[in-house]
Amino acid sequence: MSDYVIHAIKYAEIADRTASQNFLNGNDAHDGPMPMDFFVWVAVGEERTFVIDTGFDQVTGARRGRQVWRPVAEGLKAVGVAPQAIDDVIVTHMHYDHCGNHELFPQARYHLQEREMAYCTGPCMCHHALRHAFDLDDVQTMVKRVFEGRVQFHDGNSEIAPGLSVHWVGGHSRGLQVVRVRTKRGWVVLASDASHYYANMEGHAPFPVVVDVADMLNGYDTMQALASSPRHIVPGHDPLVRARYPSSDKGDAIVRLDLDPAAA
Template sequence: MSDDRYEIRMIRYGRSDRNRPANFHGGDPHDTPMPIDYFFWVISNDKRSFVVDTGFDAETAKRRQRELLKPVGMGLKAVGFEPDQVRDVIVTHMHYDHAGNVDLLPNARYHIQDCEMAYVTGRCMCHHLLNHPFEEENVVSMVRKVFAGRVDFYDGEAEIAPGISVHKVGGHSRGLQIVRVNTERGPVVLASDASHYYEHIENDRAFAVFDDLAELLEGYRTIRRLAPSMRHVVPGHDPKVFERYPAIPGMEGWAVRVDLEPTQ
């Protein structure tokens, strides 16, 4: 594989039952089931690897009434990565389901947007309506990593390795960043929570939790600019991803390869 092309493994670690109105700003007229899945991603080739987001742990799952299917560390090992060998983590944003397991990766550097770190340590966190998607311990742990020299900061767009770039879109969280990854089928955009479900970006609708609605909607423009087609966009929480991409052998229902062509 070329130095600037990667495989992308998308690993499901948790889930939660909910109905459609909970997933859309302004609700939804159809009060039918629309479960949410929780994922993390591993980007790798022969030269380097990156973990994208670190999920939540069992304690957080219990407190927030989420189902932890398989711990993140177990998922990493299943795709061939020992947690203490992980060297780089891209944190799309600091919400509890993307920035937990704070001691799992002791030798990793973390890549985050400047404004996300400023947001989670500033005055906005005085308000429950804004701070409830975050976990205090996750934020404190990231501050400790900053003082330990283990955090790289970005302001907007940046190439962090050949064929891998981050792009600040905000919206859902102040410093939410998406990840563009070069693969054999072209650039794939890991949208994370810039589009929780396919329906959000396809229909210009918004998830129920956001910091800035205008930035959220403008983020869809950025995703479309960076992706050759909608078949190259991977949303952050949609169970339909597992219907569209091939499973990793032996990990059916647990992990898929989103660098490969979708089946639908």
């Protein structure tokens, strides 16, 4: 079984976010600046390369008040990935910041949880509070891919390749999945939005965008069981990821998750 190299590529940010916006009920006792980074991830193995989530483009960023730091295509190019050559894209969930840039991967198969597609095309989307994190164009595009035979659905846990698997956790979105990747330092879990920040999972303090709080809390425990240690769980939006992990030497704001992080 080969080990994977994992790149975390920052592509956008919200610089003026505060801590009270990142915890359910806004109950952070020490409110202050707590910016948010947006990442896509690439797992490079000996035989296959996987892109994990596809981010959003500049048009979507402008509409939602997010600053695109560098387009996703440029970040992928920096780590030697040609989007048109990618065969597998894993979409952790269908929120706008994880499944955009529709034209980047013309031949890819998309890996998605069955219940996420049911969620973002079903009756829950009648409620603004649940649908506001989804973009209609993203959902329509994924439906089109289904009809093109380019979506592989998963129900719970699935090994996609030796050393790489997806695991349903839910919580933040009905079909949210995390990705477990074998590296030379052990099993790394890419949390995506199962934990936006280290503080969410470490304090069992849920993020406020949530469809099922119990599933979100249980997801923290699931990730602990999947990872080689708590230091092997990588949150989805925390700028501390860039501070703790070594640079990939592939450009600014790209770090290597298969290498040991600095002490917290």
